[in-house]
Amino acid sequence: MAAPEPAPVAASPASKGEREIDIHIGPLDNIALADGVAELFRDIPGLGTVSNLPCDQPGKRVFRARTAASDNELLDLFTFHVSKEQIQIHPAGDVVHGKVPMPPATEGKDYGFYEGAPGLPGAPSAHATAAAARDTRAAEARAGAAGPAATGAGLESSTLRVSVSKVDQLINLVGELVITQAMLAQKSRELDNNNANNPLLAGLADLDRNTRDLQEAVMSIRMIPMSVVFNRFPRMLRDLATKLGKKVELVTQGESTELDKGLVEKITDPLTHLIRNSCDHGIEMPDERRAKGKNETGTITLSATHQGGSILIEVRDDGKGLSREKLLSKAREKGIDAPDSLSDPEVWNLIFAPGFSTADQVTDVSGRGVGMDVVKKNITALGGTVEIESAEGYGMRVSVRLPLTLAIMDGMSVRVSDEVYILPLASVIESFQIKPSDINTMGQNARVVKVREEYMPVAELEQIFSVPRFEHSAASPIMVVVEAEGQRVALMVDELLGQQQVVIKNLESNYRKVPNVSGATILGDGKVALILDTSALVRRSRH
Template sequence: MNFGMNQFLGVFFEEAEEHLTSLENLLLTLDLQEPDPEALNGIFRAAHSIKGSSGMFGFEEMTGVTHVLETLLDQIRSGQIRLQVEMIDVFLEARDVLSQLLDNYRAERPPVDVPVAAVSQRLQALIERYSPNNQATPTEQAYGLFDDESPAAADQSEEAYGLFDDEVSQPAVATEQDDKDAAYGFFDTPPQPQGETEPSPTVATQPMAVAKPGPKTTPVGTEAESSSIRVSVERIDSLINQVGELVITQAMLAQLTSALDPGEHERIFQALNQLDHNTRELQEAVMSIRMLPISFIFNRFPRVVRDTANKLGKQVELILRGEHTELDKGVIEKLTDPLTHIVRNSIDHGIETPAERLAAGKPERGTVRMSAYHQGGRIVVEVSDDGKGLSRERILAKAKEKGIAVSDDMPDSEVWPLIFMPGFSTAETVTDLSGRGVGMDVVRRNITSIGGRIDINSAIGLGTHIAIRLPLTLAILDGMIVEVDKVHYVVPLTYIVESLQLKAEHLYSMSGSSSSVISVRNEYLPLLSLHSLLNLATEPPPAVGSIVLILEAEGNTFALQVDELVGQQQVVIKSLEQNFRRIDGITGATIMGDGSVALILDIDALPRLAGQGVANHA
């Protein structure tokens, strides 16, 4: 690495991860009886690309593993060896070893604890066992920068790997198969199977969305174009922060000029309107850069389900829906661990063994479904299973054992959230998957830390359904500014159905309760007061004549009483937990045009707070 190539290490690590993801996804979709030739070619090319790129940087352990791996893969795709079940397991082990090596190289530590020799020997043993000639190709002893020739792929007319090569040049008469089998260079994208064949619902995954390489270098005198570039996340985050500050500055200018006479300062107002329009377009364009398809998370779960089910002796089918739904990269990063824990719990606690399912009149193969979709300006991610469901009795018994105040006649909607209590577990035995009383409380904490909410529902013998509601982005939102007790609050615009001034004929009192409802177009809605929800010291104004917002959250519609409507505004979201502490009913804060701080209301949580009667207000 003493000839100026350190600058390319970051690109290598990213592309190697993409190749490993592609390799794993393709392995999990293979039909053992009739493997798809394109999938086999894609798996081979992924291994071959990693071998070539790692050889450039002198990562000999990675190069050695991928060389033996591609030797076996080449014999499988050429029909010399028939694909076996045990090969898939060893291929996945090799993939895990390569991932461990990558982590070690990135951390600049020697890979002494990575089982390189063991997995290489297992791959070599498969070659020796199933090769028709019973002759194994010896592993190469050293890999030079330009030495990428594989004995098993000698018919491919491979070129040396150049520093800026993104494809291996092919002669004009090259066949289609020659082109497919060509060595992939350092800047190549992960190989993907071609065609429109839809994957099996068992592992219903979509190819990883990655940057496409630009066209080859053109002759002198013509300009080359690139369809994409790689930009560090730090630069994107810095750009988003600057756009956020621009939004705040624009709001300040709008407030400062609000007292001016539009007739006398028409040109100023025209310029401000144009600035508002341009700022909004710039914000939307910049935010779209951080939006990634949720397939970045979903694509790892076929492997998670396969490994967990095999370890527990269960048969589980995974069905994925909505993989192209996009959300902020920051949300995706916080969502990965909670979803992994939920899926493992579904298989461990929910899905029964094949014998238990058959005895219960169910198919022996259980089903876990994962889906993502947009709802009211938020992303909803759902995980459900058709297992045995949660046991009220065991949850209540465990709660009583831990000293939690519960009663046997509690509704299910209050029983299920008990599993999110710290240290709560109903597992009878402790395993490496569950039973230690940690996990679900961390799941909820991670979800709420990004302004999300998690809900659970279950039925005995039918299964469990978990819904996670998340913000589209962690940066900017459109909001309605409301005033309560001379303090400004922000209501996300996506929750607002309408606003109205309450008249006496709208208002009704609940018999035997201090609660009130209002009638809007023959529909009765509960009336909540923001004064009461936030435990403000002052009394709320009389309901009659006050301003109410009709809000819809999670399928529930209710009315929220406020003092005044200030106006609609785009606001920059600042994390309250990072700068202060978590407050029930508040999802974040923002800086207003006059420099003051306004709290952003968590509309999903308001009905729950009303049911509890109190809010934890600062």
């Protein structure tokens, strides 16, 4: 049964640049996803208004919206719920393309040369012609009154909508080009490098520069501004503060900072948790803030900045901060070893323990019983890190650092026998050379090495990956200390080969899931190198 016709809305003067559009969504297997699009208009202040339109086609929904946002801005927001290929945006009242019946082709003797001539079959009557003229004049008047909107439409026509799958295919091809260029660079080193005028070497240098420029340009296609995420939070925070009886102001900084679309979609939930956590546990009640000499309105600041090849997202509040005593007490209740000698950063990191929560009772407000361990796990899965700074009585800051993209990674290449492996550079802490006698065996073949008064588990890649060793006259092994999930492990390797940027290839789509491996890459000599999953290696060695 078709939805009832919505009640007519009284005409009101449009804001500058505002327009009325129809949004067609579908077909969808889960029609509830379309409701998320309508929710965006209610969640994001200033985006506009939206109402339902009747639609009798199964799996489809139609909305009418009044907004000043461009089609591209709307599509970037809508893709949090549905793909761009399932969205059509038209001026209000337009019939969707493909639904208008086409008139029959002219078969008469005029062959269409005299189409519309008076007296011919199908020619418009004088009354219809006059009505059309009136409509044309009215349309021209509306166009003249909407000068700014028309200008915006002209700018809109200079953009091109492309599906994400095509962009990903282009990125993959550029990745292959980068690998090919690396192979050529490897071969060029075998040439006579003393001849600076060698045209082949000059051409390869140009190819290297152009390839890097192309790679950066293509990667920027997937970048979208953080405002897409930030705009979701003001309404959510306002509703939450009202529910808790608190006064909270949200300040956003760096909304134009760009991040890979795939990361933007996955970082939304962790940021939502952090903001709700700050409002629920951090910001005090107005009476309590006044008693402390604070402004009764608390402030939560959400910022994003680029730092090198990563993005730093911070959630700060001026609330009560973390209580060292309360954290230590909760940790001991859960059986966690938490001596008083722990430094402040070590105490703050206790909240990342599985199931750890300082809330006295589980509510539906912030964590809903799910602690910060889930937030850290999700961020770590994206190749990022999370850190906490707190001053009791003054507030807390949570810093999330993420790579700009998931397609390229800075890595440390290491050799084990004749095999080469890649370690994520963000996980590498230090490396040092040892003697075989420095390694001690404890318990059931568990091996440890002493690093600055701390015994650290040793993970032997040779045994983990069953690497055959052909050279028995091995030199002193090298330990590479990696950190993941707050724990450190020493990986034993034969040689450090150096740092390099690698193009990440999904191993599961081409082969299968391999334990302790997160992906693969192709080296300059054409060989395949496995990218190690440091989190899995740490868990394996610690348990």
